[in-house]
Amino acid sequence: MKTKPHHLICFLLTVGLGLLISEGAHVVKSAVRSYFSTTNNTEIPQQALVSQQQDEVDVYRTVIQKYATERASILAVKSVAGASEFFTIESNRDGLTAAQFFEQVNRYLPVTKETTDNYLLQNETPSELNLDFLGFQYKLVSEQEVEKFFHDGGEGWRGFYQKYPHASGLITLSRIGFNRDHTEAFVYDTYSCGGLCGEGNYVVLTKIGSVWWIQDTACIWES
Numbered sequence: 774m775k776t777k778p779h780h781l782i783c784f785l786l787t788v789g790l791g792l793l794i795s796e797g798a799h800v801v802k803s804a805v806r807s808y809f810s811t812t813n814n815t816e817i818p819q820q821a822l823v824s825q826q827q828d829e830v831d832v833y834r835t836v837i838q839k840y841a842t843e844r845a846s847i848l849a850v851k852s853v854a855g856a857s858e859f860f861t862i863e864s865n866r867d868g869l870t871a872a873q874f875f876e877q878v879n880r881y882l883p884v885t886k887e888t889t890d891n892y893l894l895q896n897e898t899p900s901e902l903n904l905d906f907l908g909f910q911y912k913l914v915s916e917q918e919v920e921k922f923f924h925d926g927g928e929g930w931r932g933f934y935q936k937y938p939h940a941s942g943l944i945t946l947s948r949i950g951f952n953r954d955h956t957e958a959f960v961y962d963t964y965s966c967g968g969l970c971g972e973g974n975y976v977v978l979t980k981i982g983s984v985w986w987i988q989d990t991a992c993i994w995e996s
Contacts, residue, residue: 833907
């Protein structure tokens with residue numbers, strides 16, 4: 774399950790992880806929203822909507838599958854996708870704007886600005902996960918249940934494994950950023966299995982034919 778950290782990108786990302794709550798992020802997100810919105814407010818065709826939903830399921834399946842192991846009969850997945858974990862890892866001590874931060878991401882990872890712009894836009898609001906059939910057993914854990922386990926007064930990992938004894942840990946996911954053609958995807962995931970057991974990664978995926986493949990993974994943190 775261990776990933777090979779990209780030392781340079783880990784350094785760059787770690788020092789700037791709080792940037793998305795900086796004032797500059799508001800300006801960038803406004804521009805991104807304008808870029809990805811239609812000018813005539815026409816509705817998205819039903820076929821295109823279904824295709825996007827299928828791409829989301831397929832991307833999540835590909836990302837989650839890397840955590841499926843022989844010893845894990847069930848993967849526990851937080852039921853809400855969002856970037857709250859990403860926002861709160863560190864404060865924005867370098868004062869970077871979102872644009873400056875993702876210039877570095879685009880420079881060191883094989884992902885386009887179009888895709889990371891859409892990633893920022895999508896993660897302005899959380900969304901319930903609709904994973905459908907993944908090809909392996911999983912259990913969606915509600916945000917309220919996660920809060921109950923790991924906040925003040927909760928039983929932490931002891932309580933989690935009492936409730937889910939066959940789970941290998943807990944996976945959380947951001948929403949997915951896509952390019953316009955839906956041939957490239959960008960997502961942030963975390964996998965935690967104890968107090969000093971876990972990792973967080975940026976994942977870049979490419980669609981070849983109808984199949985999504987992981988093109989690159991960058992370690993953000995590991996414990």
